[in-house]
Amino acid sequence: MAGETGTAKVGGVSPAPHLLRPGxxxxxxxxxxxxxxxxxxxxxxxxxxxxxxxxxxxYASRRFPQVGGRFIQMEDxxxxxxxxxxxxxxxxxxxxxxxxxxxxxxxEAISIAIMSETPMVIVxxxxxxxxxxxxxxxxxDIMQARWGHHxxxxxxxxxxxxxxxxFELTIEAFNLSEQWRTPVFVMTEETVAHMREPLVxxxxxxxxxxxxxxxxxxxxxxxxxxxxxxxxxxPMANWxxxxxxxxxxxVHLEDxxxxxxxxxxNYHCVERLQKKIEGNADTIARIxxxxxxxxxxxxxxxxxxxxxxxxxxxxxxxxxxxxxxxxLITLWPFPEEKLRRIVGTVDTIFVPEMNLGMMRxxxxxxxRDQCKKVVSIPSLGILHSPEYILSRIQEEIS
Amino acid sequence: xxxxxxxxxxxxGFGGQGVVTIGRILGEAxxxxxxxxxxxxxxxxxxxxxxxCKSEVVVSDGEIHYPNVRKADxxxxxxxVALDTYIADLKGGGILLIDxxxxxxxxxxxxxxxxxxxxxxxAHDIGGVKFQNSVALGALYPLIAHMIKESSLxxxxxxxxxxxxxxxxxxxxxxxxxxxxGDGDS
Numbered sequence: 329m330a331g332e333t334g335t336a337k338v339g340g341v342s343p344a345p346h347l348l349r350p351g352x353x354x355x356x357x358x359x360x361x362x363x364x365x366x367x368x369x370x371x372x373x374x375x376x377x378x379x380x381x382x383x384x385x386x387y388a389s390r391r392f393p394q395v396g397g398r399f400i401q402m403e404d405x406x407x408x409x410x411x412x413x414x415x416x417x418x419x420x421x422x423x424x425x426x427x428x429x430x431x432x433x434x435x436e437a438i439s440i441a442i443m444s445e446t447p448m449v450i451v452x453x454x455x456x457x458x459x460x461x462x463x464x465x466x467x468x469d470i471m472q473a474r475w476g477h478h479x480x481x482x483x484x485x486x487x488x489x490x491x492x493x494x495f496e497l498t499i500e501a502f503n504l505s506e507q508w509r510t511p512v513f514v515m516t517e518e519t520v521a522h523m524r525e526p527l528v529x530x531x532x533x534x535x536x537x538x539x540x541x542x543x544x545x546x547x548x549x550x551x552x553x554x555x556x557x558x559x560x561x562x563p564m565a566n567w568x569x570x571x572x573x574x575x576x577x578x579v580h581l582e583d584x585x586x587x588x589x590x591x592x593x594n595y596h597c598v599e600r601l602q603k604k605i606e607g608n609a610d611t612i613a614r615i616x617x618x619x620x621x622x623x624x625x626x627x628x629x630x631x632x633x634x635x636x637x638x639x640x641x642x643x644x645x646x647x648x649x650x651x652x653x654x655x656l657i658t659l660w661p662f663p664e665e666k667l668r669r670i671v672g673t674v675d676t677i678f679v680p681e682m683n684l685g686m687m688r689x690x691x692x693x694x695x696r697d698q699c700k701k702v703v704s705i706p707s708l709g710i711l712h713s714p715e716y717i718l719s720r721i722q723e724e725i726s
Numbered sequence: 727x728x729x730x731x732x733x734x735x736x737x738x739g740f741g742g743q744g745v746v747t748i749g750r751i752l753g754e755a756x757x758x759x760x761x762x763x764x765x766x767x768x769x770x771x772x773x774x775x776x777x778x779c780k781s782e783v784v785v786s787d788g789e790i791h792y793p794n795v796r797k798a799d800x801x802x803x804x805x806x807v808a809l810d811t812y813i814a815d816l817k818g819g820g821i822l823l824i825d826x827x828x829x830x831x832x833x834x835x836x837x838x839x840x841x842x843x844x845x846x847x848x849a850h851d852i853g854g855v856k857f858q859n860s861v862a863l864g865a866l867y868p869l870i871a872h873m874i875k876e877s878s879l880x881x882x883x884x885x886x887x888x889x890x891x892x893x894x895x896x897x898x899x900x901x902x903x904x905x906x907x908g909d910g911d912s
Contacts, residue, residue, distance in 0.1 A: 352757075352758065353758075354753060354754040354757045354758055354764075464769075519767070519793070522767065522768065523765060523766065523767050523793055524749075524750060524753050524754075524765070524766035524767075525757075525764070525765050525766075525793075526757045526758075526763065526764075632793075635791050635792055635793055636791070636792050638791040638792075639791040639792040642791070711793075711794065713792070713794075713796065714792050714796070715796075
């Protein structure tokens, strides 16, 4: 089906005054994230401040009005997420950034956005939890991103490892959300969000910007429009364009009817949501690998920790240890098949994470018959040092 | 300019001393005006002034994976607490820049190349404590001149201070540099 490979409209950056011009900059991750969102065509930021996401919001408050966008400080995170839904249905791409406690408050709206197939992007600059935890870096919301909302419903989550990548993945987050009509999360940490590094903005005509598919694009006249039909990813009519806009978060049929409920309709409605993301995991999910050729042991990592993991892998190899490196760029949908194909067979898999061992679960599930054991290397409140990862590897394999 | 293998700088002191700004200016100067790679990270407590504050810059001509300091080549300590906390991470023979009015006690002094610059006093003389970071950057310059041009630092300072204070910050930089070179000052 055409929808399964995506039929979103593809274009380039629409030039706007004050958009960050191609060139080299020295920016913080949070600033690069906002610049990426603006280049992706996002023009609404609705948020509520929380450490360590305050810099993102402050920068957005300056930048969105400059490019003709809207910046709204909402009364809380619940309202922020709801404002994103409204903005998106009005036809304007929308963004918010928050941290763990705020992300918790957004979960109800996220669930509604999944069911109503609303494109929107949430950046979670993870801090230590649970509760208020502390303002230091963490990766403790990784499972909440996938399972925090009520109901069966997949999302897409990306994990950038540098300032350059948070810029690129924020653009990609908007593209994926438009293409698959789903909330997309950029799961970063205090580490990347507050770090300053070179950012190279490519020529605008080299940046791909994808837009949601509309009924107009398929030549469907308003009288024949099925708000939840026509394709795996239904074309989305925006308010005020002459089509019957049907915003619904109840189980619904193709025409949007909610009164002819049946268990079959229920199954079809929710299964389609599941399939459009999980069924396309191989297309959507990206991983990066190095030193896999001869590796006996493998580090699987994501986000900021991948910076330490790469350093540790290089130093392990200098010491003659056959250690490979694999980074999950996409956390959800989990790239199970891709992982199985690329990894082959190894002895020990090491999973360093800034939590007590969360992604090691899907990693173990995916590779349980392709490795002897999976070893978690946890750290809380601080990025692992290369020495720490190396010492854990040596302890295990010597 | 010489090729730079991984070179690690740590700046630590209290919030309000310009610790974060010094790191940002150094990182920007190396990256935008020297064509090197650099990563600047910082950490601070919930207080806006007075809390413990740390900033780090890792510079290299190659790729930088681990973004933080492992063993510092250069440490700017602007308070005694900062020195006590982080001195163990300074390499033997590493450069230590301190303000003798706020850092009185340097354990194992002979292990390091210690430079004492009264940054606060010079800053007060020029116009106030907020110029302390430019004084410190000036004092630092002769110590890293093999890696960076004076003009690169000056440009990065200009980018990061309020436009109306550029001139006085340049003066602060110059005074720090003169002191650092031992040209006699204060």
